[in-house]
Amino acid sequence: MRATVPDDRLEAELPAPPDALVQLLDPEGRRRSDPLYDPYVADLTGDDLLALLDDLIVVRRIDVEATALQRQGQLGLWPPLLGQEAAQVGSARALRADDFVFSSYRENGVAYCRGVELPAIVEVWRGTAQAGWNPYDVNMATPQIVIGAQTLHAVGYAVGCRHDGVDTATITYFGDGATTQGDVNEAMVFAASFGAPVVFFCQNNHWAISEPVGLQAQRPIAERAPGFGIPSMRVDGNDVLAVLAATRRALERAHRGDGPSFIEAVTYRMGPHTTSDDPTRYVDPLEREAWSAKDPIQRLEAHLREAGILTDETSARIAAHADAIAAEFRAGCLALPNPAPLSVFDHVYAEPHRGLERQRAEQQAYLRSIGELEEAAE
Ligand SMILES: Cc1ncc(C[n+]2csc(CCOP(=O)(O)OP(=O)(O)O)c2C)c(N)n1
Ligand SMILES: [Mg+2]
Numbered sequence: 001m002r003a004t005v006p007d008d009r010l011e012a013e014l015p016a017p018p019d020a021l022v023q024l025l026d027p028e029g030r031r032r033s034d035p036l037y038d039p040y041v042a043d044l045t046g047d048d049l050l051a052l053l054d055d056l057i058v059v060r061r062i063d064v065e066a067t068a069l070q071r072q073g074q075l076g077l078w079p080p081l082l083g084q085e086a087a088q089v090g091s092a093r094a095l096r097a098d099d100f101v102f103s104s105y106r107e108n109g110v111a112y113c114r115g116v117e118l119p120a121i122v123e124v125w126r127g128t129a130q131a132g133w134n135p136y137d138v139n140m141a142t143p144q145i146v147i148g149a150q151t152l153h154a155v156g157y158a159v160g161c162r163h164d165g166v167d168t169a170t171i172t173y174f175g176d177g178a179t180t181q182g183d184v185n186e187a188m189v190f191a192a193s194f195g196a197p198v199v200f201f202c203q204n205n206h207w208a209i210s211e212p213v214g215l216q217a218q219r220p221i222a223e224r225a226p227g228f229g230i231p232s233m234r235v236d237g238n239d240v241l242a243v244l245a246a247t248r249r250a251l252e253r254a255h256r257g258d259g260p261s262f263i264e265a266v267t268y269r270m271g272p273h274t275t276s277d278d279p280t281r282y283v284d285p286l287e288r289e290a291w292s293a294k295d296p297i298q299r300l301e302a303h304l305r306e307a308g309i310l311t312d313e314t315s316a317r318i319a320a321h322a323d324a325i326a327a328e329f330r331a332g333c334l335a336l337p338n339p340a341p342l343s344v345f346d347h348v349y350a351e352p353h354r355g356l357e358r359q360r361a362e363q364q365a366y367l368r369s370i371g372e373l374e375e376a377a378e
Pocket of ligand 1: 106145177179205208209269273
């Protein structure tokens with residue numbers, strides 16, 4: 001059954017921007033002043049801003065390359081982040097190295113910013129590993145596919161840090177759809193009850209697969225958190241400066257011992273849910289077009305050109321950097337070794353058991369029967 005409330009009612013009821021959204025760069029790249037949030041980005045130099053632009057462009061380039069790799073049969077599946085670059089880069093660059101990230105499958109831009117090795121980002125999607133990286137190498141857990149479950153892991157980790165007296169903040173990423181999941185609501189209750197140093201970072205990309213956000217949220221998602229006793233911010237998720245400022249503010253609260261915060265980054269999923277999805281069947285092309293005018297990269301570029309920070313030469317250098325990363329990413333992906341076929345049964349349980357052994361033996365016999373099993377590769 002579809003929503004009885006038309007989607008545009010949500011927008012109609014919101015106060016007009018900029019009051020409703022924290023915004024430091026408007027879609028044309030004009031800097032808007034905001035007395036509360038300006039201090040959180042006041043330290044940024046021209047080089048820092050160029051580094052953010054480089055991140056945005058590289059992250060988009062990696063994403064586009066991964067989509068191409070999937071189309072060429074090199075990945076089984078890919079969840080694109082096209083359009084969400086600023087939400088991911090702005091929040092990830094606010095983190096300290098010793099803060100800890102719990103994400104969903106779509107935060108591959110965050111993974112890049114944390115320093116995850118390029119091919120490791122796609123190992124699971126290529127089916128060559130059951131997990132792409134060691135979480136403790138980069139202080140980021142491997143992606144969670146069970147919607148919202150990572151928010152509970154984040155709160156548990158954050159409460160643990162408090163008990164241990166460790167000054168680490170935790171951030172957890174999830175989507176608009178996930179906010180309806182029980183896990184996320186339970187996580188917020190626990191976080192508020194125990195004052196957990198955790199940032200709930202919701203990327204409202206307007207879609208949960210093919211369900212529009214208006215179906216499950218009659219009011220802005222940021223309004224849910226105060227009901228749990230968690231202060232929230234609603235930011236323009238396509239504005240990397242606003243996202244950076246809001247996340248720094250939330251992390252500051254966490255590190256100061258003031259407990260959890262909630263950020264709704266309002267953005268738009270410009271691509272399909274995953275490469276298996278066909279959004280032309282349900283996305284209004286006019287709505288998508290309207291969002292393309294709010295592109296996160298274009299607005300930072302416009303701002304930096306106007307400020308004389310971005311020149312043609314710097315722009316070409318960033319493009320060359322993105323191309324080099326994409327080439328390295330592709331080569332690394334194609335070079336990932338195929339695992340031994342029966343290793344899929346390893347590491348599923350801590351101890352072997354009869355059921356697993358039986359399945360393993362059946363699979364072994366089957367692979368042998370079709371000539372797909374080299375004894376050495378077992
Ligand atoms: C517990 C659970 N239920 C359902 C699914 C199937 N599922 C995968 S993605 C998705 C939609 C998630 O939407 P949202 O939280 O907005 O995140 P987005 O994909 O937009 O980043 C669903 C329902 C799942 N993976 N886990
Ligand atoms: Mg979504």
